[in-house]
Amino acid sequence: MSAVKVGVTGAAGQIGYSILPMICSGQMLGADTKIDLALLDIPQCEDALRGVAMEISDSAFPLLNSLKYGSDPREILRDLDIIIFLGGFPRKAGMERKELLQKNMNIFKEQGTALNEVGKPTTLCLVVANPANTNCLVLAHHAPNIPRKNFTAMTRLDHNRASFQIANRVGALTVDVKNVAIWGNHSSTQYPDVNHGTVRGGAIRPAVNDDEWLNGDFISCVQKRGAAIIAARKLSSAMSAAKAAVDHVRDWYLGTKDGEWVSMAVLSDGSYGIDAGLCYSFPCTCVNREWHIVQGLDINEFSRDKMNLTKQELTEERDEAFSA
Known part of the structure; x- marks a missing residue:
């Protein structure tokens, strides 16, 4: 069986730190499925992302077929089978909901546009970053080349x-x-x-x-x-x-x-x-x-x-x- 290509955005964050061992150990796709892993985060987090990649490598997961990471969504999100969108702008003290929505709309507009260019019609997209439902809607809106049934948000x-x-x-x-x-x-x-x-x-x-x-x-x-x-x-x-x-x-x-x-x-x-x-x-x-x-x-x-x-x-x- 060929490796499944899995992407994770916001991979240097705390959810990423928890989910990556689960993915690489077979908890997500099974104990016989090899993984080609692609990790994306913003440029400001590239040092932390590199450290996460080093830890994944040092863990010597038998199912990990390949690993790449970076901050360019057009490179990292290309031709993936599954993408888990963890990265978003967090709500801060005193922030109005509309401001949070607007900041995240800009993030998911950018990632959706990139995904529209480099994604596959079969790419499955799960949005975890909050507000997850509306972020998912924005992502799908800006990636019309991918069927809308390929977009879900996590409840x-x-x-x-x-x-x-x-x-x-x-x-x-x-x-x-x-x-x-x-x-x-x-x-x-x-x-x-x-x-x-x-x-x-x-x-x-x-x-x-x-x-x-x-x-x-x-x-x-x-x-x-x-x-x-x-x-x-x-x-x-x-x-x-x-x-x-x-x-x-x-x-x-x-x-x-x-x-x-x-x-x-x-x-x-x-x-x-x-x-x-x-x-x-x-x-x-x-x-x-x-x-x-x-x-x-x-x-x-x-x-x-x-x-x-x-x-x-x-x-x-x-x-x-x-x-x-």
Whole structure:
């Protein structure tokens, strides 16, 4: 089997430092898949990036077929099979959301333009850098040569967080929890939905037997988990974000398990009343490296209100990002 060409942007950052060993050790694409690794970061981070590359080399990963790194997106992003976009402008104290969106739009406009020139029609792109949904939309907009179905944003971290909260509540393992769903934005408006999920093979709601918790503290805990980690660690999520990105790509590239879905932010096709083209998280299955939105789920009034709230935020983000 030929090596899979994997690119990582923002590779000198803390999520990059966590994800690269996972990629090179086979956790993402399997223990028999060799990796051609391409690392991108901004010129100001080239020294740190070189140090990361030295550590990867020193780790002597058996699956690492080749390694290149640099700050030129037209060189580093050329002809890749998978790109994980970690690099973005972080929100700083006192920064308005519109300013953050504009700074990131400029980054993803530049990278999208480069990707449009040097990418392949089969290149799969995962955006992790926040605001992930809208960054993904901007990236896809500026890379029209690549099919829009090849662009996704990460809500798998929220999906994993929700699964843990349910497992912990009932004394189960996270592998016992199936088919929770994250709807909408990777933000505090996201809606973690358990109405169609199971734990130990039975429906989640009767297993938990506490609708007040499921409709209240559970939702807010998942929505605000990132902020809670920052408050405790004084840094944003890195290890768990890296693990979620690996999970996302593995299921997209290798396929989801029969009867199970995962949460992915994708460019909407109009399903569930979400405006076509909006980058919105849905429950998805994957086969042959393509995602498919799970259809036919019953949406109650409580869920619809939550889904519309996060849709409104994403619509405002999109309009703000493209207003300049």
